Structure formats: structure tokens, C-alpha cells
Amino acid sequence: MAKQKEITLPLLPLRGLLVYPTMVLHLDVGRDRSVQALEKAMVDDQYIFLTTQKDMNIDEPGVDDFYKMGTLTKVKQMLKLPNGTIRVLVEGIQRAEISGFTNEEKFYEVNIFTHEDSEKKESETEALMRTLLNYFEQYIKLSKKVSAETYSTVSDIDEPGRLADIVASHLPLKMKEKQNVLETLDIKERLQLVIQTINNEKEVLNLEKKIGQRVKRSMERTQKEYYLREQMKAIQKELGDKEGKTGEIEELTQRIAEAEMPESVEKTVLKELGRYEKVPTSSAESSVIRNYIEWLVSLPWSAQTEDDLDIKNAEEILNRDHFGLEKVKERVLEYLAVQKLTQSLRGPILCLAGPPGVGKTSLAKSVAESLGRHFVRVSLGGVRDESEIRGHRRTYVGAMPGRIIQGMKKAGTINPVFLLDEIDKMSSDFRGDPSSAMLEVLDPEQNSNFSDHYIEETYDLSKVMFIATANDLSTIPGPLRDRMEIITIAGYTELEKVNIAKNHLLPKQIKENGLTKAQLQVREDALQAVVRYYTREAGVRGLERQLATLCRKTAKVIVSGEKKRVVITEKNIEDFLGKRKFRYGQAETENQVGVATGLAYTSVGGDTLQIEVSLSPGKGKLVLTGKLGDVMKESAQAAFSYVRSKAVDLKLEENFHEKYDIHIHVPEGAVPKDGPSAGITIATALVSALTGREIRREVGMTGEITLRGRVLPIGGLKEKTLSAHRAGLTTIILPQDNEKDIDDIPESVRKDLKFVPVSHIEEVLETALVGERSESK
Incomplete structure (x- = not known):
């Protein structure tokens, strides 16, 4: 390549365009500087220097914004267009390079020196030219953008440099790559550069062709499936099967879109829907897949x-439906208050524990109403199979989700009040341990990812407010009990029962038996008599049954025409309910020797227990009867040992244990009795029998005893106190450590009782026994 002398020419900058030598093409010129440079060239000898801008977005380029290498061209033709733009026809002459700028005011004028291609051809150059032509021919066959006639024109070029330039001008190269070809002055290097570039383009075109074929095959398959589906629809239509599988698929697709599932679940259900569409309806698998999709869509x-966060409204609803139960109401109102402040709170897991009939289930319904949530109840009584909670795997015939997922489907929302009724009645056997399966449900840290074997997708239970009910907490496994907030509901007092009967139960029974308030009137003294003499329970179920009996009897009287209105009072209550079933107050009518009244806590609430001790000549044999459990037998042994060790202090006969057989009996022998709270009662009865001192008839007692005579705390004080009050006792002896529990006892009961906290058996004897030892007794 020979370098020639410098010449001075106007510069015309190009944007997004490059002109190779020997190329002829049209240009549109619009910028002022470019127009003036063009006019200068036309005034002189029509030669102008063209070079490309490095950044095509710059409107007013500076001296550093051009490539130094450009093309010396001659303006062949110039035409002014109506919009002021000038269209020119230019022909590339030679490569040229800027050596300096001479004018930068109205237009750029530069000194350039040209480069001329060598015309000398060598065998290597010839080989490179043939290779380039061969590659260019292959490229034209692959590309649809270059015509076959172009190859005929190019193949006639003998000059190697010109051949490289013309081929490069027909390739879809970036501006930097085109400039690179222009700046390559050595002929062999230029040919090799263009060969490498065209080879890369061929590979890209081959890949595009493969991708295009794959897309075409995919489109053909899709079109084929579409065509077949349309045919199937037409066939179904002709057969009258308008609601066939196609319509079902469309309906399920719409329901999936409306269900707003998590992305992972939606992906799974759409995959199953695709399987369902392909499986024949007659196949057994079809119904299995259909049921699975239906469950996922329905959840x-x-x-x-x-949530209705109006605390006053919630309090009104709870008070309207339930009398008493202050602790539970307070807990619900606390939950509402915290949620109102935080606007986000995991559903609490409450366990309402108490005897049957105290209103645990109906209270849960009221909680749901006060929160404005849907309510769903699941009974766990008798559940002994783990799959009842977690569901069956879909591999089994007749598989279904567990009761939790079934309940959520029934609720229809992700934040219902979910009642787990009778959670203490679950049992374990060879089929599994359902109480262990409940651990995941009732753990606030885990239930946001609850896994059901049938659904196989994690389900969020964290927003559910779980309320469990139980009669006996001792039968609930420790880990499960630890996950719940226990709220104990004791039995109702007599005053509460009368209020419940008057405001809730009686109006309900009057309505259910077809009566009106005008036809039946039950006075308050009659309601009190029903509570006292016809029921003995912690709850109010028996009370409701007795009121139902009153309503039925009244209905018979009115229908037979005997009376139009019935008024029931304490005087005529026996005419409707018969003779009294219970004696109100079980306290002894007079003080007794060897008979102490203990307070017990049973599964149906509190109860009073008579413990009798009798002495007979013998050899110190200790007999225990009354179907006592191991704990009560041990309490009796401890009480007997204490009395023996304190024989001198208690002024007992020497060696009394060698002279008498001692028989300790708890009446109602058919009823099993157990529990750690009868120690001081047995000891008091023993001392009374051995000393002949009477025990006060109005005193009831509860507490466990140690061999040293210490009195240990007990549980269920509220329930025991209610039973004592119902039995007519007026003094309650309780352990010193249980003094704090007195506040839980209703005020109406507390004011009628005297509480004596004790820490040692001597204090018990001092309070319970009357007078000194009597030989005659």
C-alpha cells in the first residue's frame, strides 16, 4: 500500500454509514456544517473526504469524534429536496487518513494523505480470494438478504483489496467491524479478516436456521393439537356432549386462574390438568386426578x-350469648386489641378446658361472630388414625385430605375460627398417633407450612384462630398441651345457672316446643328449685333437659284444653317434674365422729366426698375400700403413718395400731376415685375416730399431707369450692399455697364461705375438730 502526498479537502461526517472505495451510493445531507462542506467541494473539484462519527447520536461532532481513516470520494450528483435536505450521489475513490485539521469554523477542512492498494497478486492472495468467494457463496445460500445476482457481480472482481471491500459491504456488520476492515491496509490481512467475519456470520445463520426449524416444528405441533381439539369440539357438539371434558377443562382453567394460588401450587395443578386432559375419561386414573384438582381449586x-376490630361490639356479643366466663371473654378482647394495634397477628391457639355442658363449643361460635370470621367445627372424639389429621396419600383407593384441610375447604377463608372439639378424646393405636400429627397443626412456628399427605403442597394455617375443647387435660399428651393456651372453665354457680336458664335456655325451649311467653311463665323460685333439687352438674345440659320437660308438659296441658296459660312456681314444680331427685346441700345435719367431708375434682366439675373411718378390735390391720386409686391409697398410708408418729401429741392410746383394725371407706364404691387432695381429710377422719372428737359438719377440706404433717397445694380449687357451696358447707380448709386462687372464685360464692388457709395438719385439726377426747365416743 503506497502513501501519496497530502491534499486539503472539506470533511463530510457520516452517521451510521461507511463508504468503501469503489462503492457508489446516495447520501442525504442536512446539517449546516455538512451542507457548507458539500458546497465547498462542488465549488472546487467535487472531491470530498468522508469519515464516520464514533458516536452517531452527536449532532455537533468535534475533531476527536471522527475516525481518522475514511474515504476520498467524488460527488457525482447533487439534488436539493423540498424539505431542505440535499441528496448526493458519491463514488468512493481511495482510502485516506486525516493528518490534521485546517479549518473548523463553518465546516471542517482537513489535510489527508491517500493509500492505494497494491495490484500485485501472489498465489497466497489468489487462494484467499477463492476461499472468500466460496464462503460468500455459502453465506448467500443461507442468507435471504443477499441476492444470487450479487455473487455473479462479485465473482468477476480481480482486485483482491476491492473484493474484500465489496464483500464486507454486503455483510450485516456493526460499524466498528466495518471500520476495522477499512483501516486494514495490508491486502492479505484484509482478506483474512473478511473470511473470518463471514465464517462467523455463517455459523450464526446456521444456528438461526436450526432454531427456526425447531420453532416451526413446535408451531406445527401446536397447530395440529389446536386442529384436533377443534375437531373434538365439533364431534362433541354433533353428539350433543356440550358439557364434555373440553368444557370441563375450560371451567377448571378459569377456576384455577380465579383461585389466586401460590405460584408453586398453580404450577402443580396446571400440570395435573394437562394430565387429566390426556387421560381417557373411562380410565380409573381420570377420576383420581379430577378429585385432586377439585380439592386444590376448592381450597x-x-x-x-x-376482622371486626370493634371491641365494644365484640364484648356485647360475648355477654349476650354467655353469662360469666370472664377469663375467656377477656382473652378474646385482648386478642382484638393487640390485632388492632399491630394489624398483623398470628392466630392464637386456645384450649377451653372444663366439664361437659359449660358452653365451650357455643362460646367458640360466639368468638367467631364477635370477630366477624367464618366458623368451622371438627370433632376429634374417637379419632385414632393419623391420616384423619394429615390425610391419605393419593396412592390409596378412596384417598381424601385430612380433617384440617376439609375444614378449611368448608370455611372458605384462610382465617376462620377453627374449633377442634374434644381434643382430649383422641386415642392412639397401631394405625398411628393422631395427637402427634396435631403438633404441626397447633405449633405457631410450624403451621404456616402445614403439609397434608393428599394435597402434597404446603398450606398456610398461621392466620387461623384455633380453639380446642377438652374435658380432661390429663389425657392430652404433654407436647400437645404445651402448644395451647389453657383457659379453664369451671362449673357455674347457682346464681349463674338461674340467670342462664332465665335468659337463654328457657326462651330457647319455649320456642322449640312451639309455645309463646304468654303461654308459659316460670318464676325465678321455680328455676332455683330446678337447679337445686333436679340437677347436680357443673354445666347446664341437665338443666336444659329439665326445662324441656316443663315445656313439653305445658304443651300437653294447653293442647288438651285444660288451661290456656301455665305458671310454674316452687310450690307446683313437683306436679311437672315429680319428686325431688337430689337433696340440696349434702352437709351432715350434725357433727360426726370419724366422718370428714373432702372436696374432690372430677371430670364433670367439683364434688364433695365423705370419708369414713371406723375402729374395731384387732391387730392393727388397715383396710381401704371404696374403689380407691393408687394415689388415694398412698394418701391414706401417709395419713396413717403421720397419726402413728404423733400419737403422744394427739393424746392417743399407746400401741393403738396393735389393738384396733382401722377401716377407711369412701362411699359410692362403684365410682372410681383418685387424686392427690384427700390426705388431710383422711388424717382428720382418722384422728377423729381415734380420739372420739367430733368433726364440724359445716367444714369441707382439700389438701395433700406429707409424713411430717405439711399440707401441700392442690388444683381445681374453684370447682371444689363451688361444689362445697352447693352442698351447704360454710368453711373451707385449703392449703396455704392455694390462697392466691381464692380470687378466681365468684364473689357471690366467696361472700357465703369462710376460707382457712393452713400449712400443717395441726391447723386443720384445730379448725375441724370439736372439743376434747371423749371415751364414750
């Missing part, structure tokens, strides 16, 4: 009710 994934 609430995002629908939820908005």
Missing part, C-alpha cells in the same frame, strides 16, 4: 374475611 388460598 381457600388467599380469600379472607376482614
Whole structure:
């Protein structure tokens, strides 16, 4: 390549365009500087220097914004267009390079020196030219953008440099790559550069062709499936099967879209829907897949009710439906208050524990109403199979989700009040341990990812407010009990029962038996008589049954025409309910020797227990009867040992244990009795029998005894106190450590009783026994 002398020419900058030598093409010129440079060239000898801008977005380029290497061209033709733009026809002459700028005011004028290609051809150059032509021919066959006639024109070029330039001008190269070809002055290097570039383009075109074929095959398959589906629809239509599988698929697809499932679940259900579409309807698998899809679509994934956070309204609803139960109401109102402040709170897990009939289930319904949430109840009584909670795997015939998922489907929202009724009645056997399966449900840290074997997708239970009910907490496994907030509901007092009967039970029974308030009137003294003499329970179920009996008897009287209105009082209550079933107050009518009244806690609430001790000549044999459990037998042994060790202090006969057989009996022998709270009662009865001192008839007692005579704390004080009050006792002896529990006892009961906290058996004897030892007794 020979370098020639410098010449001075106007510069015309190009944007997004490059002109190779020997190329002829049209240009549109619009910028002022470019127009003036063009006019200068036309005034002189029509030669102008063209070079490309490095950044095509710059409107006013500076001296550093051009490539130094450009093309010396001649303006062949110039035409002014109506919009002021000038269209020119230029022909590339030679490569040229800027050596300096001479004018930068109105237009750029530069000194350039040209480069001329060598015309000398060598065998290597010839080989490179043939290779380039061969590659260019292959490229034209692959590309649809270059015509076959172009190859005929190019193949006639003998000059190697010109051949490289013309081929490069037909390739879809970036501006930097085109400039690189222009700046390559050595002919062999230029040919090799263009060969490498065209080879890369061939590989890209081959890849595009493969991708295009794959897309075409995919489109053909899709079109084929579409065509077949349309045919199937037409066939179904002709057969009258308008609600066939196709319509079902469309319906399920719409329901999936509306369910607002998590992305992973939606992906799974759409995959199953695709399987369902391909499986024949007659196949057994078809119904299995259909049921699975139906369950996933029917579950609430995002629908939820908005909590009613009006605390006053919630309090009114709870007070309207339930009399008493202050602790539970307070807990619900606390939950509402915290949620109102935080606007986000995991559902609490409450366990309402108490005897049957105290209103645990109905209270849960009231909680749901006060929160404005949907309510769903699941009974766990007798559940002994783990799959009842976690569901069956779909491999089994007749598989179904567990009761938790079934309950959520029934609720229809992700934040219902979910009642787990009779959670203490679950049992374990060879089929599994359902109480262990409940651990995941009732753990606030785990239940946001609850896994059901049938659904196989994690389900969020964290927004559910779980309320469990139980009669006996001792039968609930420790880990499960630890996950719940225990709220104990004791039995009702007599005053509460009368209020419940008057405001809730009686109006309900009057309505259910077809009566009106005008036809039946039950006076308050009659309600009190029903509570005292016809029921003995912690709850109010028996009370409701007795009131139902009153309503039925009244209905018979009115229908037979005997009376139009019935008024029931304490005087005529026996005419409707018969003779009294219970004696109100079980306290002894007079003081007794060897008979102490203990207070017990049973599964149906509190109860009073008579413990009798009798002495007979013998050899110190200790007999225990009354179907006592191991704990009560041990309490009796401890009490006997204490009395023996304190024989001198208690002024007992020497060696009394060698002279008498001692028989300790707890009446109602058919009823099993057990529990650690009869120690001081047995000891008091023993001392009374051995000393002949009477025990006060109005005193009831509860507490466990140690061999040293210390009195240990007990549980269920409220329930025991209610039973004592019901039995007519007026003094309660309780352990010193239980003094704090007195506040839980209703005020109406507390004011009628005297509480004596004790820490040692001597204090018990001092309070319970009357007078000194009597030989005659």
C-alpha cells in the first residue's frame, strides 16, 4: 500500500454509514456544517473526504469524534429536496487518513494523505480470494438478504483489496467491524479478516436456521393439537356432549386462574390438568386426578374475611350469648386489641378446658361472630388414625385430605375460627398417633407450612384462630398441651345457672316446643328449685333437659284444653317434674365422729366426698375400700403413718395400731376415685375416730399431707369450692399455697364461705375438730 502526498479537502461526517472505495451510493445531507462542506467541494473539484462519527447520536461532532481513516470520494450528483435536505450521489475513490485539521469554523477542512492498494497478486492472495468467494457463496445460500445476482457481480472482481471491500459491504456488520476492515491496509490481512467475519456470520445463520426449524416444528405441533381439539369440539357438539371434558377443562382453567394460588401450587395443578386432559375419561386414573384438582381449586388460598376490630361490639356479643366466663371473654378482647394495634397477628391457639355442658363449643361460635370470621367445627372424639389429621396419600383407593384441610375447604377463608372439639378424646393405636400429627397443626412456628399427605403442597394455617375443647387435660399428651393456651372453665354457680336458664335456655325451649311467653311463665323460685333439687352438674345440659320437660308438659296441658296459660312456681314444680331427685346441700345435719367431708375434682366439675373411718378390735390391720386409686391409697398410708408418729401429741392410746383394725371407706364404691387432695381429710377422719372428737359438719377440706404433717397445694380449687357451696358447707380448709386462687372464685360464692388457709395438719385439726377426747365416743 503506497502513501501519496497530502491534499486539503472539506470533511463530510457520516452517521451510521461507511463508504468503501469503489462503492457508489446516495447520501442525504442536512446539517449546516455538512451542507457548507458539500458546497465547498462542488465549488472546487467535487472531491470530498468522508469519515464516520464514533458516536452517531452527536449532532455537533468535534475533531476527536471522527475516525481518522475514511474515504476520498467524488460527488457525482447533487439534488436539493423540498424539505431542505440535499441528496448526493458519491463514488468512493481511495482510502485516506486525516493528518490534521485546517479549518473548523463553518465546516471542517482537513489535510489527508491517500493509500492505494497494491495490484500485485501472489498465489497466497489468489487462494484467499477463492476461499472468500466460496464462503460468500455459502453465506448467500443461507442468507435471504443477499441476492444470487450479487455473487455473479462479485465473482468477476480481480482486485483482491476491492473484493474484500465489496464483500464486507454486503455483510450485516456493526460499524466498528466495518471500520476495522477499512483501516486494514495490508491486502492479505484484509482478506483474512473478511473470511473470518463471514465464517462467523455463517455459523450464526446456521444456528438461526436450526432454531427456526425447531420453532416451526413446535408451531406445527401446536397447530395440529389446536386442529384436533377443534375437531373434538365439533364431534362433541354433533353428539350433543356440550358439557364434555373440553368444557370441563375450560371451567377448571378459569377456576384455577380465579383461585389466586401460590405460584408453586398453580404450577402443580396446571400440570395435573394437562394430565387429566390426556387421560381417557373411562380410565380409573381420570377420576383420581379430577378429585385432586377439585380439592386444590376448592381450597381457600388467599380469600379472607376482614376482622371486626370493634371491641365494644365484640364484648356485647360475648355477654349476650354467655353469662360469666370472664377469663375467656377477656382473652378474646385482648386478642382484638393487640390485632388492632399491630394489624398483623398470628392466630392464637386456645384450649377451653372444663366439664361437659359449660358452653365451650357455643362460646367458640360466639368468638367467631364477635370477630366477624367464618366458623368451622371438627370433632376429634374417637379419632385414632393419623391420616384423619394429615390425610391419605393419593396412592390409596378412596384417598381424601385430612380433617384440617376439609375444614378449611368448608370455611372458605384462610382465617376462620377453627374449633377442634374434644381434643382430649383422641386415642392412639397401631394405625398411628393422631395427637402427634396435631403438633404441626397447633405449633405457631410450624403451621404456616402445614403439609397434608393428599394435597402434597404446603398450606398456610398461621392466620387461623384455633380453639380446642377438652374435658380432661390429663389425657392430652404433654407436647400437645404445651402448644395451647389453657383457659379453664369451671362449673357455674347457682346464681349463674338461674340467670342462664332465665335468659337463654328457657326462651330457647319455649320456642322449640312451639309455645309463646304468654303461654308459659316460670318464676325465678321455680328455676332455683330446678337447679337445686333436679340437677347436680357443673354445666347446664341437665338443666336444659329439665326445662324441656316443663315445656313439653305445658304443651300437653294447653293442647288438651285444660288451661290456656301455665305458671310454674316452687310450690307446683313437683306436679311437672315429680319428686325431688337430689337433696340440696349434702352437709351432715350434725357433727360426726370419724366422718370428714373432702372436696374432690372430677371430670364433670367439683364434688364433695365423705370419708369414713371406723375402729374395731384387732391387730392393727388397715383396710381401704371404696374403689380407691393408687394415689388415694398412698394418701391414706401417709395419713396413717403421720397419726402413728404423733400419737403422744394427739393424746392417743399407746400401741393403738396393735389393738384396733382401722377401716377407711369412701362411699359410692362403684365410682372410681383418685387424686392427690384427700390426705388431710383422711388424717382428720382418722384422728377423729381415734380420739372420739367430733368433726364440724359445716367444714369441707382439700389438701395433700406429707409424713411430717405439711399440707401441700392442690388444683381445681374453684370447682371444689363451688361444689362445697352447693352442698351447704360454710368453711373451707385449703392449703396455704392455694390462697392466691381464692380470687378466681365468684364473689357471690366467696361472700357465703369462710376460707382457712393452713400449712400443717395441726391447723386443720384445730379448725375441724370439736372439743376434747371423749371415751364414750
